[in-house]
Amino acid sequence: xxxxxxxxxxxxxxxxxxxxxxxxxxxxxxxxxxxxxxxxxxxxxxxxxxxxxxxxxxxxxxxxxxxxxxxxxxxxxxxxxxxxxxxxxxxxxxxxxxxxxxxxxxxxxxxxxxxxxxxxxxxxxxxxxxxxxxxxxxxxxxxxxxxxxxxxxxxxxxxxxxxxxxxxxxxxxxxxxxxxxxxxxxxxxxxxxxxxxxxxxxxxxxxxxxxxxxxxxxxxxxxxxxxxxxxxxxxxxxxxxxxxxxxxxxxxxxxxxxxxxxxxxxxxxxxxxxxxxxxxxxxxxxxxxxxxxxxxxxxxxxxxxxxxxxxxxxxxxxxxxxxxxxxxxxxxxxxxxxxxxxxxxxxxxxxxxxxxxxxxxxxxxxxxxxxxxxxxxxxxxxxxxxxxxxxxxxxxxxxxxxxxxxxxxxxxxxxxxxxxxxxxxxxxxxxxxxxxxxxxxxxxxxxxxxxxxxxxxxxxxxxxxxxxxxxxxxxxxxxxxxxxxxxxxxxxxxxxxxxxxxxxxxxxxxxxxxxxxxxxxxxxxxxxxxxxxxxxxxxxxxxxxxxxxxxxxxxxxxxxxxxxxxxxxxxxxxxxxxxxxxxxxxxxxxxxxxxxxxxxxxxxxxxxxxxxxxxxxxxxxxxxxxxxxxxxxxxxxxxxxxxxxxxxxxxxxxxxxxxxxxxxxxxxxxxxxxxxxxxxxxxxxxxxxxxxxxxxxxxxxxxxxxxxxxxxxxxxxxxxxxxxx
Amino acid sequence: xxxxxxxxxxxxxxxxxxxxxxxxxxxxxxxxxxxxxxxxxxxxxxxxxxxxxxxxxxxxxxxxxxxxxxxxxxxxxxxxxxxxxxxxxxxxxxxxxxxx
Numbered sequence: 001x002x003x004x005x006x007x008x009x010x011x012x013x014x015x016x017x018x019x020x021x022x023x024x025x026x027x028x029x030x031x032x033x034x035x036x037x038x039x040x041x042x043x044x045x046x047x048x049x050x051x052x053x054x055x056x057x058x059x060x061x062x063x064x065x066x067x068x069x070x071x072x073x074x075x076x077x078x079x080x081x082x083x084x085x086x087x088x089x090x091x092x093x094x095x096x097x098x099x100x101x102x103x104x105x106x107x108x109x110x111x112x113x114x115x116x117x118x119x120x121x122x123x124x125x126x127x128x129x130x131x132x133x134x135x136x137x138x139x140x141x142x143x144x145x146x147x148x149x150x151x152x153x154x155x156x157x158x159x160x161x162x163x164x165x166x167x168x169x170x171x172x173x174x175x176x177x178x179x180x181x182x183x184x185x186x187x188x189x190x191x192x193x194x195x196x197x198x199x200x201x202x203x204x205x206x207x208x209x210x211x212x213x214x215x216x217x218x219x220x221x222x223x224x225x226x227x228x229x230x231x232x233x234x235x236x237x238x239x240x241x242x243x244x245x246x247x248x249x250x251x252x253x254x255x256x257x258x259x260x261x262x263x264x265x266x267x268x269x270x271x272x273x274x275x276x277x278x279x280x281x282x283x284x285x286x287x288x289x290x291x292x293x294x295x296x297x298x299x300x301x302x303x304x305x306x307x308x309x310x311x312x313x314x315x316x317x318x319x320x321x322x323x324x325x326x327x328x329x330x331x332x333x334x335x336x337x338x339x340x341x342x343x344x345x346x347x348x349x350x351x352x353x354x355x356x357x358x359x360x361x362x363x364x365x366x367x368x369x370x371x372x373x374x375x376x377x378x379x380x381x382x383x384x385x386x387x388x389x390x391x392x393x394x395x396x397x398x399x400x401x402x403x404x405x406x407x408x409x410x411x412x413x414x415x416x417x418x419x420x421x422x423x424x425x426x427x428x429x430x431x432x433x434x435x436x437x438x439x440x441x442x443x444x445x446x447x448x449x450x451x452x453x454x455x456x457x458x459x460x461x462x463x464x465x466x467x468x469x470x471x472x473x474x475x476x477x478x479x480x481x482x483x484x485x486x487x488x489x490x491x492x493x494x495x496x497x498x499x500x501x502x503x504x505x506x507x508x509x510x511x512x513x514x515x516x517x518x519x520x521x522x523x524x525x526x527x528x529x530x531x532x533x534x535x536x537x538x539x540x541x542x543x544x545x546x547x548x549x550x551x552x553x554x555x556x557x558x559x560x561x562x563x564x565x566x567x568x569x570x571x572x573x574x575x576x577x578x579x580x581x582x583x584x585x586x587x588x589x590x591x592x593x594x595x596x597x598x599x600x601x602x603x604x605x606x607x608x609x610x611x612x613x614x615x616x617x618x619x620x621x622x623x624x625x626x627x628x629x630x631x632x633x634x635x636x637x638x639x640x641x642x643x644x645x646x647x648x649x650x651x652x653x654x655x656x657x658x659x660x661x662x663x664x665x666x667x668x669x670x671x672x673x674x675x676x677x678x679x680x681x682x683x684x685x686x687x688x689x690x691x692x693x694x695x696x697x698x699x700x701x702x703x704x705x706x707x708x709x710x711x712x713x714x715x716x717x718x719x720x721x722x723x724x725x
Numbered sequence: 726x727x728x729x730x731x732x733x734x735x736x737x738x739x740x741x742x743x744x745x746x747x748x749x750x751x752x753x754x755x756x757x758x759x760x761x762x763x764x765x766x767x768x769x770x771x772x773x774x775x776x777x778x779x780x781x782x783x784x785x786x787x788x789x790x791x792x793x794x795x796x797x798x799x800x801x802x803x804x805x806x807x808x809x810x811x812x813x814x815x816x817x818x819x820x821x822x823x824x825x
Contacts, residue, residue, distance in 0.1 A: 623807065626777060
């Protein structure tokens, strides 16, 4: 659980980390964008200002061009007009010249300053589509002496540009007039020379010079009248106050109006209907007009706004994708965590199941310590936690019932079938003695409920311990090995595995085991154990290990060790099960019995039971029994203590041959050659001081037994002890 | 194999219970070393419950006997069964010990 807790911390941390990542990414992105946006905006604003300034200059220059031409036209005619004052009719020609010579001049008049009692006199020539037209402005109705173009130059004594006006006199257009006072020879004011300039050309100039498509320019006269405006709706407002009254930001506009009428230059931001406008303005020299350029903010920042919008959109998409990816990663982690928890739970359950399964088969060896006619051992090594192999055995009425089996498949399904098989074996074999009947019944039972088509290869044997008669029945299992004087396969009928056909007839077979014969049963997990090169352990290796005299336990341990060494790093692919049964029974008078001991003094305690049971079968007196016991112990102790170098493992084989009038014990070992009969016997008549501590053992052997002989046969020490009865 | 030691002034009674074969002789080797310290007095080996003795056991008897001879003590063997008496006879031990 600790592991899971840690893991959930990891998940929580990664979730937190992911959120933090997104937040940081957002902040960094937005900050970068903002900085970039700010600087771009500043740049654009500066550029717009520069453009506006240059536009103002440009318009100004164009206007001045016209203004200068008109002023020049007037100035150049002043002297001639002054000279012609005396001949009023000739003034008409001067007007003609002014208009004719100067394309910018739409009309020209020379108005005489009226003298008392004299008539008004004002010749006027203007340009019409049909050529120059003469017209006299001396009617009382028009009364030119009251006109601004007439009064102002006289008043200020120099050239004057009039406020724009609608010319009704002849041009029928919006005009402005430049007028200059003319003095007579006596330096008295005598007349005013004018040149009308149509504002149409200004409209043209202003209209043709646009910094931005929706920007517009205006020209104001000195009192704020709109002379030219490329925005028609504003033009209709006629003057600044008309515009101010129409707009929201009256304060700024009034300020601009004041600035404009006072002939200053500058720039301001005006807000209207949620939109911002940049207004740049500057005066026109001489005329005291003013030019203003109005640029909507959208126009300046339109592009950057669009770019900004796309950048923002992409950022949002990117962050969303990041969030989605993070979500998937975290949910995968959570899924993985769930899986891990489930796996751990399952592993825990499997461990319990494994324990239950292992407790189903006998695990204590030797299983029948009180029996000297049987040495057996078994081993099961599942490839996974639980397996499909089984073995089992028990003794009923002096018969050993044993079995080995291998369920098809592996893992939990196989383990369940294994449990069923084992239970059936116990149930049926506890009542039946015939292996054929037991296997047939088990087969019937398992076939009937075999919906999952699992089957079991099975070998069952019933060994009569009193005479070595073995009845067995094989159900598709591999043949066991029988160890007699040689190791060979037991000849078995294959029959069919359990669970295949419910009414199959299983053939029963039999064989008789002699004293010291052994059976080795195994599952294919042994012979088919593979190393990393996919070589199989095979039967030959098994047979090689089974050679030689060892206890059942030792045999299985050796095979297990050999398989482990052979398989090495390769994973165990199948369950491995082995059962070794060493038959040591049949103690009739002419038979012999065996006991194998390791070279360890603690093993000697086993010896007493063995010798006593031999003596018992001969019904010897306790006195003789004890003497024989003593002699055999002395001989065996000798081997255990001296035959093998210290620290090495070895065996002592004790064979008791029961003859009609004698008992023969043959004690053999594979240790170094040593003849105990060569030891000089202890002197039992010596005085206490001369008595040696050693040498008593062999003395006792010689004294108790009737014949003691030693031989070295095939690398073995063979000591033969005979007692006549 | 079990040893029961009863100490009295100048006398130690050792009850030997069970089989005195090779493994049990090795087992009691330590107790025997302790017993050797009493060899200046009388050591009584009570064999009432001793059922079997091997040469290793006999060696222990002999070791004690030799120690007693040196230290000026005495070893008395008490209540041996007929089977063990046979062994004592065979090995000449009857002459070496005072048997009661």
